[in-house]
Amino acid sequence: MFNHNNGAVFSNKITIADFLNLFKKYWREFFLTSSLGIIASIIYLWLTPNQYQATFYVQMAQISHPSPSGRTIINAEDPNILITRMKIPSYYSDKQIQVCGLENSQKPYEDLVAAIKSSIPKNATSIIELKVFGNSKSDLITCSESIFEGIKKSQDNIVDNHLDNENNLLNINIDRLNYLRGLMSKSTDSSHSTSAFYLLTHNEYISLEQEVLRLKENIRANEAMRTRLLSPIYVFSKPVAPDIKGVILIGVMAGIFAGFFLVMIKKSRMIN
Secondary structure (H helix, E strand, C coil), X not given: CEECCCCCEECCCCCHHHHHHHHHHXXXXXXXXXXXXXXXXXXXXXHCCCEEEEEEEEECCEEEEEECCEEEEEECCCHXXXXXXXXXXXXXXXXXXXHCCCCCCCCHHHHHHHHEEEECCCCCCCEEEEEEEECCHHHHHXXXXXXXXXXXXXXXXXXXXXXXXXXXXXXXXXXXXXXHHXXXXXXHHCCCCCCHHHHHHHHHHHHXXXXXXXXXXXXXXXXXXXXXXXXXXXXXXXXXXCCHHHHHHHHHXXXXXXXXXXXXXXXXXXXX
């Protein structure tokens, strides 16, 4: 604590009572520095534009694969890979930069990456949460829509490639079915409907017919599992930044510490 012998000399320990005594004795200095801290906070809040947040959830596109036990459903793209790609500036298009109002920015693509926060909700395997930050609520909606459309377009390409393969296989199987149907028709007409050839052809036809039905059902399922929004894009009505209370508190605390050092300097000069 303070030792008042031969002036003000400091020991290694300063108690709360010592701080209170300082405040009482040098309240003008603390009031001045705290006021300056509050003024600096107000200037910061005045110069810093409000920042709003848009939040939305995206259901990843999924692909269905037929299997003996039914269907196996997997994500068209690993959510972690998508999140990684969205952190690369080159992932975004010039149109997205313009829609998000960053065309006049010095580093528009880097700024767009910084404005998007993506994550995987707890216990979710095919959903990503996206938060987009900006200075305009109206621009946030159009920007978020553009970002979603970019995700949907990239995943649609993956699903389309898979559907092209399935449709090609479906057409091959249908052509084979038509061919087998013709063979069985000829066998029936020539009274060979009980021959080994007819029976083998008939078994292949039944098996292939079931495969065609599975492929058609699988194609319909894949079309229904494309990328989609789980809920409308929501924009918070109040700005999320700057934090007015937090900034004011930091200004007051900074002013108090500045006042403490000012008092220390003053007392050291009195000792000297």
